[in-house]
Amino acid sequence: MTLRFVGIDPHTGGEGSPTVWVEEESADLVLQGAEVDELLKSLVGSTEWAGHKTGIPAHERVIRMPVRTAKILREACDAAKRVSAEHRDVR
Incomplete structure (x- = not known):
């Protein structure tokens, strides 16, 4: 597994989180x-959305990403699209 670092919340001082990467093989x-x-967590775990019950399986976590990381998330989505396209071109 190869992770491509995209960005970290500028308010962390460069340590900790939130941080975003793109996994190179899967995008x-x-x-x-x-x-x-x-x-x-209890609200997320008990919410019904679009007719489907949602829940948090034991192997998953719900994390909070501040709005100030939206730019980093957009960059990560763009990078993921590029990685996905690169893999399609190789096949």
């Missing part, structure tokens, strides 16, 4: 962020 986004508090 998946990899996110590091603060886990949401228990109240928000």
